[in-house]
Structure formats: structure tokens, C-alpha cells
Amino acid sequence: MxxxxxxxxxxxxxxxxxxxxxxxxxxxxxxxxxxxxxxxxxxxxxxxxxxxxxxxxxxxxxxxxxxxxxxxxxxxxxxxxxxxxxxxxxxxxxxxxxxxxxxxxxxxxxxxxxxxxxxxxxxxxxxxxxxxxxxxxxxxxxxxMDKLKQIGDGFLTVRPVDGDLQLLFTPDKGEYINETTFITSSNAFEEMQVKVLEKPCSFICASTDGLEKVAINFKDWQPFPPFFNPLEEYMKETVETHEDDQYIIDFLNSERLNARTNDDKTLLLALLTESN
Structure with a gap:
């Protein structure tokens, strides 16, 4: 809707x-x-x-x-x-x-x-x-301009055209570990993070916080390339992602991944192609 x-x-x-x-x-x-x-x-x-x-x-x-x-x-x-x-x-x-x-x-x-x-x-x-x-x-x-906004405790990683992976925002954790700012919260606009990108993005990965431990280096808050690179390659090599999505399903259900997190693992991927 x-x-x-x-x-x-x-x-x-x-x-x-x-x-x-x-x-x-x-x-x-x-x-x-x-x-x-x-x-x-x-x-x-x-x-x-x-x-x-x-x-x-x-x-x-x-x-x-x-x-x-x-x-x-x-x-x-x-x-x-x-x-x-x-x-x-x-x-x-x-x-x-x-x-x-x-x-x-x-x-x-x-x-x-x-x-x-x-x-x-x-x-x-x-x-x-x-x-x-x-x-x-x-x-x-x-x-x-391409203005991206985030409210909540997920993460958003992009690769600008001819650029490196970037974590757009440090995930919002609030005062307590289980505290999240929702778009419908009374303080939503005060907590909203905004960033303007000078170039279009060739790759975008958005996720809920269940994948943070394996996707982000918490020491310097940088994306962990071994997590994102295979996903980006999958998007480049797969013509019909809706028909050939077993790779993503197997990845999200893998024992190795689930051993690192027991939280929600919602994942959104986007790739800029020549036809776009």
C-alpha cells in the first residue's frame, strides 16, 4: 500500500x-x-x-x-x-x-x-x-540530489559509482540496547539522520540490525567487504533475481550466519544497471 x-x-x-x-x-x-x-x-x-x-x-x-x-x-x-x-x-x-x-x-x-x-x-x-x-x-x-534518510537501528551501505563501500549512518541505538526511534515516534524528525550524495549509487544494501555483527566493523564503523562483495556480485551476475533467489535464501538460513545472530535478518539489495 x-x-x-x-x-x-x-x-x-x-x-x-x-x-x-x-x-x-x-x-x-x-x-x-x-x-x-x-x-x-x-x-x-x-x-x-x-x-x-x-x-x-x-x-x-x-x-x-x-x-x-x-x-x-x-x-x-x-x-x-x-x-x-x-x-x-x-x-x-x-x-x-x-x-x-x-x-x-x-x-x-x-x-x-x-x-x-x-x-x-x-x-x-x-x-x-x-x-x-x-x-x-x-x-x-x-x-x-539523492537524499537518503534513516530512522531506526538498521544500517544502510552504498557504493557510489566508481567509489568504495560506505556506511551512510551509524545505526541509532538510543539510550537502551532495545530502544529504537520509529518514523511514527514523536521525536522522529529530531532523530532523523540525513546525508546528501554527490554521485549516484551503483550498489545499495539495507538491512535490519540482525546482520550488523557480520556486516560492520564496530571498531571504525566501516562496512566489512567480505560480507557485501559476494552480494554485489550476485546482483551483477543474476539476470532474474526473483527466479534465482536461492543463493540469498541459503545465505540467510545458513548455520554459519545464524550462529552469529538470532535477530531479524531482513535484507534489501539494489544494483544500478545501464538500463536504469
Whole structure:
């Protein structure tokens, strides 16, 4: 599910970039036959009003809407509407005996909420804690810079074009070992880390903190190349990663890796290709 900020502050290039991104998303997913028939997408926009711009539909039947920017930022109302819509959809699946994966919610915005969002934020935290959904945020900025933001205790490593691996942010641990700052936390914007990259990235690896021990050298907070290099080579050599993903599955389930960590091991990989 996409929660898209269409408030007035998104006017101009941000809303244009958002429209292009939605179209690119469909183009990329439609290339994967299985995903195009099994992934369902719904879109909620929030600006002048909170609106269900697209009810759940398979990607192959999805026609990207033309978004326009105006109004304030009722983010809290949009989050609450998203959770209600997800639970309604899951109930339909259950009643018809259809299995499903944990749904993902992506919040795409360039600013802070203007409504009373604290209660919806608590609802999101509760839903995540109960494994009813996964919640992510993406910040839209100017078209000429690549601005990456992180909130939480995972890590994000990139390789700029013709450059070396970089750990973009020191993972946020908070005062206590099990303390995390969520995007829905009241102090989220104060804790947010921001970095501007001068060059595009040829390789990106994002992960939850379960892989930190094997991926990062804690002495100098530098990426550990023997962890990342094989993953980057796998991405370069694999044409259809969705069909040939056994390497990643075996890696994440390996006894050697699990002996080093018993925490969550969510992994996201991206590679810049000539066609991009």
C-alpha cells in the first residue's frame, strides 16, 4: 500500500517525481510475471483530503493516477485509513481461504503532519509489533540530489559509482540496547539522520540490525567487504533475481550466519544497471 503526500509543499518537481516513480514502479513489477499477477496495490493520497485514490488491484491492471499537489498534510488520518483498509482486505482473504504475506505500507512525503497524528502513530506501532504489517517511509526531495534518510537501528551501505563501500549512518541505538526511534515516534524528525550524495549509487544494501555483527566493523564503523562483495556480485551476475533467489535464501538460513545472530535478518539489495 502506498500513502502518498499530495499536499501543497509537494508542488512542482516533488509531485512530478512522485508521478514518475509510480509509473516506473508499475513498469518494473510488470516485468515479473509472478509479481504482476500476485502483488496487489492500493493508494491513499493526503492533501486537501484523505482519499482512496486506488482500491486494491493487481499491478497488471493498475493504471497510475495523475497526482496534483494542494492543501495541508493530514498524515495521521491517512495512516489510520490505511490500517483499516488493510484489515478489511485481509478479512476478505481469510474468508475465501486465500493465503497472503505480511502487507507493506510505504509512506512517501516531504514534510511533517499537520493533523493530530499521535494516536494513528501508536496504532501503526502496535500493528508492527503484532506483525500485522511493515511500515516504511520515503522522503521526496529535489530532483538534482539523492537524499537518503534513516530512522531506526538498521544500517544502510552504498557504493557510489566508481567509489568504495560506505556506511551512510551509524545505526541509532538510543539510550537502551532495545530502544529504537520509529518514523511514527514523536521525536522522529529530531532523530532523523540525513546525508546528501554527490554521485549516484551503483550498489545499495539495507538491512535490519540482525546482520550488523557480520556486516560492520564496530571498531571504525566501516562496512566489512567480505560480507557485501559476494552480494554485489550476485546482483551483477543474476539476470532474474526473483527466479534465482536461492543463493540469498541459503545465505540467510545458513548455520554459519545464524550462529552469529538470532535477530531479524531482513535484507534489501539494489544494483544500478545501464538500463536504469
Amino acid at each position: 502506498l500513502l502518498l503526500d499530495t499536499s501543497g509543499s509537494m508542488y512542482g518537481e516533488p509531485i512530478n517525481a512522485l508521478n514518475r516513480g509510480i509509473s516506473t514502479f508499475k513498469e518494473d513489477v510488470i516485468k515479473d510475471t509472478q509479481a504482476s499477477l500476485s502483488v496487489e496495490l492500493a493508494i491513499i493520497t493526503f492533501g486537501d483530503t484523505v482519499k482512496l485514490a486506488q482500491d486494491f488491484i493487481t499491478v497488471d491492471e493498475f493504471n497510475p493516477p495523475k497526482l496534483e499537489a494542494s492543501g495541508v498534510t493530514p498524515m495521521g488520518e491517512a495512516m489510520e485509513k490505511a490500517l483499516i483498509l488493510l484489515e478489511t482486505r485481509k478479512r476478505v482473504y481469510k474468508e475465501n481461504g486465500i493465503g497472503y504475506y505480511r502487507p507493506w505500507i510505504f509512506l512517501i512525503t516531504d514534510g511533517a503532519p499537520t493533523d493530530n497524528w499521535q494516536i494513528p502513530a501508536e496504532m501503526v506501532r502496535e500493528a508492527e509489533a503484532q506483525k500485522r504489517c511493515l511500515f516504511f517511509t520515503v522522503a521526496v526531495e529535489g530532483a538534482d
